[in-house]
Amino acid sequence: MISIPADRIAAIEARRDELQAQMATGDLPGDRFVQVSKEYAELEPVAVAAGEVRRLRAETESLQAMAQDSDEEMRAMANEELRANHDALATAERGLALSLLPRDAADERPAMLEIRAGTGGDEAALFAGDLLRMYQRYAERMGWRIELISSSSSEAGGFKEVVASVTGTGVFAKLKFESGVHRVQRVPATEAGGRIHTSAATVAVLPEAEDVDLKIDEKDLRIDIFRASGPGGQGVNTTDSAVRITHLPTGTIVIQQDERSQIKNKAKAMKVLRTRLYERERERLAAERTGARRSMVGSGDRSERIRTYNFGQGRVTDHRINLTLHRLPEIMEGEIDELIGALIAQDEADRLAQLDG
Numbered sequence: 001m002i003s004i005p006a007d008r009i010a011a012i013e014a015r016r017d018e019l020q021a022q023m024a025t026g027d028l029p030g031d032r033f034v035q036v037s038k039e040y041a042e043l044e045p046v047a048v049a050a051g052e053v054r055r056l057r058a059e060t061e062s063l064q065a066m067a068q069d070s071d072e073e074m075r076a077m078a079n080e081e082l083r084a085n086h087d088a089l090a091t092a093e094r095g096l097a098l099s100l101l102p103r104d105a106a107d108e109r110p111a112m113l114e115i116r117a118g119t120g121g122d123e124a125a126l127f128a129g130d131l132l133r134m135y136q137r138y139a140e141r142m143g144w145r146i147e148l149i150s151s152s153s154s155e156a157g158g159f160k161e162v163v164a165s166v167t168g169t170g171v172f173a174k175l176k177f178e179s180g181v182h183r184v185q186r187v188p189a190t191e192a193g194g195r196i197h198t199s200a201a202t203v204a205v206l207p208e209a210e211d212v213d214l215k216i217d218e219k220d221l222r223i224d225i226f227r228a229s230g231p232g233g234q235g236v237n238t239t240d241s242a243v244r245i246t247h248l249p250t251g252t253i254v255i256q257q258d259e260r261s262q263i264k265n266k267a268k269a270m271k272v273l274r275t276r277l278y279e280r281e282r283e284r285l286a287a288e289r290t291g292a293r294r295s296m297v298g299s300g301d302r303s304e305r306i307r308t309y310n311f312g313q314g315r316v317t318d319h320r321i322n323l324t325l326h327r328l329p330e331i332m333e334g335e336i337d338e339l340i341g342a343l344i345a346q347d348e349a350d351r352l353a354q355l356d357g
Contacts, residue, residue, distance in 0.1 A: 002097040002352060006057075009050040009096075016040065016047035049096040056089040094352070101351050106207035106282065107173035112149070112275045113164045113205055118181065120199020122156035127184045127309075128201040129158030130332060135166075135175075137334025144168030149268050150258050163272060165208065172207040177320075177343040179205050180306035187312070196312060200305075208271070209278030216274065222246040223266070228257035245269045252276055307339075321346045 019040040022028060028036060063085060066078035115131050117124035139146040144166055151162040166175065183200045191197065228242040242257035243265040254276070256269035308317045309328060316331050316339070317324040323342050325331065331339070 002093050004050070004053065004093065004096055004100070006054070009054050012043070012050045013047050013054075016043050019043065046096070046099045049092065049099050053089070053092045053096050056085060056092055060085050060089060097352055098348055101348070104173070104176075107176075108170055109172045109207040110165060110167040111172045111175050111205050112208055112272065113146075113166050113175065114161070114203070115159065115163075116161040116202045116204075117154070117159065118200035118202050120184075120197065122154060122158075123184075123188045123197055124199040124201055125154030125156060125158035125160055126188075127158065127182075127199055128160070128162065129154075130184075131182060131201055131203065132159065132162055132164070134332050134334055134336065135164075135178075138336050139166055139168070139334075141334055141337075142168060142174070144171060148258070149272060150256055165271070172205065173344075174340055175205045176207075177340065177347070178203050178306075180304045183305055183308045185308065185310045185312065206275050206279040207282070209274040214274070214278055214281060216247070216270075216277065220248050222248060225262060241265055243269050245273055247273060247277065250277065250280065252280075318343070 063082045117128040147165045149163040152160040224244040241262040244255045254269045254273045256265040259265045314328045315326045
């Protein structure tokens with residue numbers, strides 16, 4: 001059981017009371033009141049959890065004293081309550097420890113979802129389309145909004161690559177463990193011999209950046225305008241509306257041609273560029289803070305095989321946590337809550353273990 005020191009609990013509750021007193025005075029200027037009330041809102045649930053731990057610890061001490069009573073019936077009753085109290089305290093301690101874990105500042109952000117067909121040709125492109133549909137269905141279930149930013153269709157169907165913006169509550173927190181290589185094993189519709197093929201698609205989930213997150217200097221950008229083209233090279237419009245933006249310091253290139261308006265294409269391209277540069281900076285800072293630590297749910301590296309979808313056996317296996325679910329049709333319809341919940345739980349358990357160690 002993880003045990004949070006009593007002085008840490010006292011400090012949490014004292015800070016909560018201090019913030020509450022500051023807000024009650026009515027003397028705080030507007031910007032300071034906003035700052036204090038925000039800190040209070042974040043701290044209050046932690047303080048409540050800390051108070052519950054403190055209460056249960058005091059109750060444990062009282063029961064332990066009763067368990068030494070000379071009256072046999074009193075001792076039996078105390079020992080029975082101690083067992084129940086022990087379980088409640090363990091749950092409360094874990095809840096408090098979870099609330100004290102460092103939060104990923106990006107968890108509440110919207111996310112950029114990028115899916116690219118990998119090995120497997122047309123079948124990989126079809127699978128990329130299936131994954132997009134899966135995430136679209138999941139977004140609907142979560143009450144999120146998903147908007148296609150750019151796409152490159154395959155002639156056989158599906159996508160060579162597709163980029164979408166997902167907005168809503170806690171998007172990145174739920175989707176961040178989806179980054180990596182997703183492998184599919186199934187018989188393609190075009191396979192006359194009934195042979196199972198293995199193909200793959202790569203998923204990347206990046207937290208969307210806000211304007212305040214990083215400053216992009218105009219002199220660091222090269223912006224090229226050209227005529228958009230569709231599959232096979234045929235023109236899709238007669239104006240120079242497609243935009244290619246190159247961030248010179250990093251060599252990051254973004255091409256956007258889905259809109260007929262050059263202005264809209266540039267705005268979408270800048271949104272994607274900002275998100276990718278923000279992720280680069282997040283990765284750099286994370287590497288500085290934690291070195292090369294890889295949690296049990298993986299690093300999110302796009303080259304890492306994370307999940308296999310076996311259509312012949314109707315199962316999905318997440319290799320990072322050795323979880324296999326035999327409900328592939330439902331999962332492909334967006335019912336991925338169990339997978340995502342298990343990944344989040346493993347991440348929490350891994351971080352708690354480090355905290356305890």
